[in-house]
Amino acid sequence: MSITVDSINKRFGKYQALNNVSLDIPEGKLTALLGPSGSGKTTLLRIIAGLESSDSGRICFSGQDVTGLHVRDRNIGFVFQHYALFRHMTVAQNIAFGLDSLPRKQRPPKAEIQTRVNELLEMIQLPHLSQRFPAQLSGGQKQRVALARAIATRPKILLLDEPFGALDARVRKDLRRWLRSLHDEFHFTSIFVTHDQEEALELSDQVVVMSQGNVEQVNEPTELYARPGSRFVFDFLGQVNVLSGELQQGRLSQGNAWVTVPGSEHQGNAQLYLRPHEVQLASAPTAHAHLPLRIEAVSLIGSEVRVELRPEGWQNESTDTIWEVGISHSEFNHQRPARGDLRYAVPEIGHLFNGKDSQPETIDWASSESVPRMRLINNTSA
Incomplete structure (x- = not known):
């Protein structure tokens, strides 16, 4: 599913978070929103998800205007930087949460939910930890559970807000490879927010460089690094x-x-x-x-x-x-x-x-x- 961001504006009081941002996210590609703190990348991600409303402009999924559509109706998986796992639920219950919360007519039978949870536990290589609680997991394990929960409902779009920002360098690198493999297997249209240049250039198919609420440049990682279009992009990319x-x-x-x-x-x-x-x-x-x-x-x-x-x-x-x-x-x-x-x-x-x-x-x-x-x-x- 492709995503079109059309002339999005967003202010928080006197602060212009997004300034007439327009952007095309290709279907099935992994796109990075890259920029320093305050560049507007997380605000844009939340507006695409429906977690935040824009002051003006449109969000379209494969040509359909979803600007006024509630977040629960957008069929999006969202992964937060700090996992946002439910502390009182086990790993298996956390993964099943999105499926259990679906309206009755859309909710799969319990047996099917359990089968899907087991498949996801195998995929994230944590079947032996299914009955543990988040407090008993490492940071890398928590993020794997958060990713499994996000894709349990089989969304067409996966959004990730600095998913590896709270992890140490070695775990972050391993999870980057795992996410890339996961994306290639399921062919989501994926967008992830990061301020890490290496992460954006290594992981994504397309990089969107943002600064002060504006899109500075959009290109494939190799082209972006070889031909930065402005002083800001040059200064920011390494x-x-x-x-x-x-x-x-x-x-x-x-x-x-x-x-x-x-x-x-x-x-x-x-x-x-x-x-x-x-x-x-x-x-x-x-x-x-x-x-x-x-x-x-x-x-x-x-x-x-x-x-x-x-x-x-x-x-x-x-x-x-x-x-x-x-x-x-x-x-x-x-x-x-x-x-x-x-x-x-x-x-x-x-x-x-x-x-x-x-x-x-x-x-x-x-x-x-x-x-x-x-x-x-x-x-x-x-």
Whole structure:
């Protein structure tokens, strides 16, 4: 079942929670509503569910206007961040609650309800805990029960409000995989709210980035990460290194730092955005970049080494500015970068914003005819 959000507005007193939001949620897809606190994502989810009313606009399910339809008549499964399990009910009773609460004409026979509960207990791998109470479960187990309860009535739409926010990192990662598998098996139209960028990019088919009650950008995870459409999306989707300065005759400069910008016709104030994996490190400046940085920390994390650096001699950078560059373990073993060492950033791909445009211009030094492709360089000359 597809979902159409049409010009939804919502105010809480003087606060504009949603500002003329329009959105299409494809049938059978898993969509993430991603944004910082106060962006309006949970309010939008609750309006779709019917738990909150909008001031204006429409919600349609597969073309049918359900704006005025009560939550119980929307055939939606809803999962809350803090589980919202009934403490006085066992695991089995919690899962059966939605079925037991159906009107008499729609309620399955008791035997059928019990069969469905048993099937769901097997699916969430908790049949041995069916008679326990929520207080006797771990956080991950509680969330599995909450998910089982939400899908017990076989809803066509599954809505989840930060479903993994209260869990530790390892359990959260395991449950993300389980939810993705569950979605692929049942083909729900699913929407989940999160402020975790990694979670949204890893789990969803489509990401909706929200800010201050507005939709900033909608796209598939890979496209969204590769081509952010605004400064906000860039800043919000993970670590980014920024060089702000004056762009004149194809060179962006700030203090003693500069980088050539091949092909750009912009002049004046500009900002160059560089993700950690789009930057290499050299022991000396290159022909197309002079970006000196002093190493602050080196962290061996997982499959890569994260190097944190502070700009050296850049006039407009604050003392709190830190750049991050990710290098491989083999590069680390070859170069052995250490705290206090001076290194130079060598950008490979960058995203240029000028003072007026909201859309960035992608700069690819690696494919530029005038700039040879650079990897980690052990230059000996300055």
